Amino acid sequence: MESSKQRIDIDMNIPVLDFKFQHDLLKDEMLSAFTSVYESNWFILGKHLVNFETEYAVFNQVAYTVGVSNGLDALYLALKALEIGAGDEVIVPSNTYIATVLAVSYTGATPILVEPDPKTYNINPENIAKAITPQTKAIMPVHLYGQACQMDEVMAIAKEHQLYVIEDNAQAHGATFNGKITGSFGHINGVSFYPGKNLGALGDAGAITTNDFALAEKVKALRNYGSKVKYNNELIGHNMRLDEMQAAFLSVKLKHLMPFTAQRVQIADWYYKELQGVGDLVLPYIHPQATHAYHLFVVRTQYRDQLQKYLNDNGVGTLIHYPIPPHLQQAYAHLGYVKGDFPIAEELADTSLSIPMWPGMKHAEVKAVAMAIRSFFNEK
Numbered sequence: 001m002e003s004s005k006q007r008i009d010i011d012m013n014i015p016v017l018d019f020k021f022q023h024d025l026l027k028d029e030m031l032s033a034f035t036s037v038y039e040s041n042w043f044i045l046g047k048h049l050v051n052f053e054t055e056y057a058v059f060n061q062v063a064y065t066v067g068v069s070n071g072l073d074a075l076y077l078a079l080k081a082l083e084i085g086a087g088d089e090v091i092v093p094s095n096t097y098i099a100t101v102l103a104v105s106y107t108g109a110t111p112i113l114v115e116p117d118p119k120t121y122n123i124n125p126e127n128i129a130k131a132i133t134p135q136t137k138a139i140m141p142v143h144l145y146g147q148a149c150q151m152d153e154v155m156a157i158a159k160e161h162q163l164y165v166i167e168d169n170a171q172a173h174g175a176t177f178n179g180k181i182t183g184s185f186g187h188i189n190g191v192s193f194y195p196g197k198n199l200g201a202l203g204d205a206g207a208i209t210t211n212d213f214a215l216a217e218k219v220k221a222l223r224n225y226g227s228k229v230k231y232n233n234e235l236i237g238h239n240m241r242l243d244e245m246q247a248a249f250l251s252v253k254l255k256h257l258m259p260f261t262a263q264r265v266q267i268a269d270w271y272y273k274e275l276q277g278v279g280d281l282v283l284p285y286i287h288p289q290a291t292h293a294y295h296l297f298v299v300r301t302q303y304r305d306q307l308q309k310y311l312n313d314n315g316v317g318t319l320i321h322y323p324i325p326p327h328l329q330q331a332y333a334h335l336g337y338v339k340g341d342f343p344i345a346e347e348l349a350d351t352s353l354s355i356p357m358w359p360g361m362k363h364a365e366v367k368a369v370a371m372a373i374r375s376f377f378n379e380k
């Protein structure tokens, strides 16, 4: 396409995600968090972790938060604490990030993929009900891109069939369904604090959230060599701890999470105004009872690859979340799925594009991105 080589008028360099605004804003607070850990001379399982766990539990409206090494390990330890393993089936959405599926595989259980609602991109409760077998032990809804799943229906199905629910809350910190915050519905839930997530550390980090004391205690043991009392190993555990430095950084960032989320919502509003009715573009649809934390702003078009190239040529960064659905990944070839088995997940993989979104993104930048998208469709 010749026109994609032409640059449109304004000179842009807009990345898909930019940390500079928040890092400038938080620099002094982050440096004092560093100093506090440095001078404590204590780096693993100390007071900074306990503080962050307490603060995050308050934020997430649960009784317990247990910090762990990352989001994938959080999901895995949640499943392990529930004693899910070989012979069990766990229902996961067919269009999730691979980590949800990997967590199930680590336990020896079988991931059962279920198609999402083509409007919200979140797991479709009707399809969950159809996938339940006598082996089913749990459902893992994923609040994809930042929008809360239809948790009332998910919890009702789980209750009826006596299944556990483990929310994958890696992308939706602070989102709600029917006014209730994600990460507080399931029996035990996993959250990621990967740097690019809405609440991000300066390295890898994650946590489980739960109201169940016994499950929280079990994860505390599992993350630390299966031991609650030093050198006394009750379980075959792991080294999957969240360190003091990351915990201290996360305490700083947690205070800014909701103001940053409000900025994401504002940016999304700007996009909705600028991109309404442009080409065949599909903008995010929000379920009437859900809120969206806009971890990502994902648009869809049949011309996705051309649009991505055009934006790239014009200095606008984008990403695809996710280009290959789990059932078509080589790692899962043994499950025997073929192209066509999950048509909604495949369609989403072929048409989705994440456009720039970060707290601190300016109105002028949003307008410039939208202008580039409009000129792509005009030139087509």
Ligand SMILES: *Cc1c(COP(=O)(O)O)cnc(C)c1O
Pocket (backbone or CB within 6 Å): 070, 071, 072, 073, 096, 097, 099, 100, 142, 168, 170, 171, 192, 193, 194, 204, 205, 206
């Ligand atoms: C990021 C992510 C994870 C994994 O989190 P890490 O901290 O990177 O291990 C799991 N599930 C979803 C949906 C994610 O986006």
